[in-house]
Structure formats: structure tokens, C-alpha cells
Amino acid sequence: MSIYTEIFVTFAKIGSFTLGGGYAMVQMMEREVVDNKHWLSREEFLDTLVVAQSTPGLFAIDMASHVGLKLKGVKGGIVGALATALPSIVAILLIAIFFQAFKGNIYVEKIFMGVRPCVVALILTPCFSMAKKAKLNKRNWWIPIVCALLIVAFGVSPIWCILAAGVGGFIYGQVTK
């Protein structure tokens, strides 16, 4: 198996078995990339995690491109990124086609009437675990509140909140040096 095929198969596998996306796949990727394939050392894997978290883009795709990049340069990176995305594109396409056909089906509608409030709760839940990870304290607790308020009540685009937060943090750091 060529190294490209190996990269492709490994990340397609990771992409297929990651339900819920993002952080759920860290464990699986660690096992494949560090323990099975020895592509990265554990320290390198941790560094990759930090980079993937601090660069824009989808976490899983970032991880895959970084590993591919390390192994085989830009071509390896492209193979890794595409392989991770492919299984979900195929799965969702099938579902989208199915959804259009079954739209208005009374049973499907009933199921989703139960599912929708559940989804809202599922989005709210990681708010709290992420608040811990973001190290919310007496000085910065207002940042998420103000962001949410701007987006919900004033229709401000989330993009402006991200930009303002990044620039604000940089300036604050310079001033309090």
C-alpha cells in the first residue's frame, strides 16, 4: 500500500466512525496515528491538538491535514483532509435525498417533534463544559453574555464577535503588559 493510500484509508476510517464530530474523534485518532501507525509521537500529537484548536476550520479536518502534511507535505495534507470529509459527505447526501422524499411523512414529523427540543438541550449542554475550558472568571464572565446578547437581541453577525474578541484580547494584553 502506498503511503497516500494508507493516509486515505486511515482518515476515511476515522471519518466514518466519528459520531457527533469534533472532540469525539480525538481518542480514535490518537490510537490510529500514534499507537498503530507511529506517524506521530505522543508529544507531537498533543502539539497538533493545540494547533488544530487555535486555527480556524473544522477540528477533525485540521488534525487530518496536519498529520498528512507532516508525512507527505501538501499532497499528503490534501489526501488526509479529503479522506476525513468524504464519509460524512456521502452519508449526508443519502440522508438529504431521503429527507426530501419523506418530507411531510406524518411519522417522520412526529419523531422530529420529539427530537427538536432535545437538540436545543444538546447544544446548551457543551456551553457549560466549554465555559470551564475557557477559564471563565470574575474578570471575563461578561464576554460570553455580551456576545450572546449581541447575536440574539441585536442580530450582530457572530463573525464580528470573534474578530472583536481576538483583537480585544490582543490590545488588552498589550496595554496590561
Added chain:
Amino acid sequence: MIFLQLFYVFSKIGIFNFGGGYAMLSLIQDEVVNKHHWLSVNEFTDIVAVSQSTPGPIGINCATYTGYTAVIHAGYPTWAAVLGAILASLSVIWLPFILMVSISKFLIKHSKAKFVNDIFGTLRPAIVGLLLAAALMLMSKENFGSPSESPFVFILSVVIFLFAFVGTRLYKIHPILMILLCGLAGLLIY
């Protein structure tokens, strides 16, 4: 031109997505539901549920589904919609990929630098706010029913919401299992 719009919007979503996964939901919602009306609030909530139970990153899932649906809504045939889905999915990836190549080395070298920490010190709380906004905006009549028009649906929705929140937060019930349970409840009760 729907294809150009899809490319532009999902490239934008890709590049402004820090923190991944759920953090990008309010961004997608803002563009796809509020601005371009490619999906209704209901469709958006449904696709989040579907994303939870299918493999792959949630951002790719949303892009694929939105690309397909938007092109269908615009009156094109299925094969064009499949192209739209693939286009939208790749649009999310390409800009971050280029950035990743150029930034990753720099960040590894400077990950301990003070200004990097300063920026992420405020960026992370802001992302918590984005998440909060996504949840708040979905607490709508479309998803919960209205208390005056359909009190039964509304009350039941609130009960399901609380059940799902407590179940996943305190009892660590797996999200996929939770979605299946709530879907079953909907099927049996309504």
C-alpha cells in the same frame, strides 16, 4: 447564482470557525437560516439532530445538507443538488487548509508567546457566547410549539428539553441515545 453564493458563504463559515463543532452552529444559522433562507429553523434543527447521529464533523454535515437543499429549493434537478452539496462541503475546507499550512509552523513555534495567549484568552469566552446564542435562537415557536396555540406540544417540548438537558449534563447519557429516546417519545405521544 446559487452555486457562487454557496461557495462564498461556506468559505466564510470555514474561515471564521474557531473551536470547531458546536461553536460554528450560530455562524451557520446566521448565514443559512437568517440571511439566505436556504433552510427553515425546523430544517436547521433537524440537520443538527441528523449530524449528531451520522459520522463526520458537524460543519461538513451541515454544509452537505444545506448545499443539497438550497439547490433543490432553487428548482434544480437532483444531480445539480449533489454537485451543490459537494461544492458546499469543499468550500468549508479549502481556506482553513491553506491557513493551516502556513500558520501551523508559526503557532507551534509561538504557542507559548504572550500575545497568542492574550488573543485566545478572550476568544474562548466569546465562543462560549456563540454557543449560548445558538441555543437561545433555537428556543423558538418552530421547535417548541406556541404556548397559546398548542399548549400540549409546548409543555411536552419543555419537558423533553429539560429531560435531555439533565440527562446529558448530569447523567452523561450519550447524545445519540438521547436523540433516539426523544424521537421515540415523539412518535409514541404525538
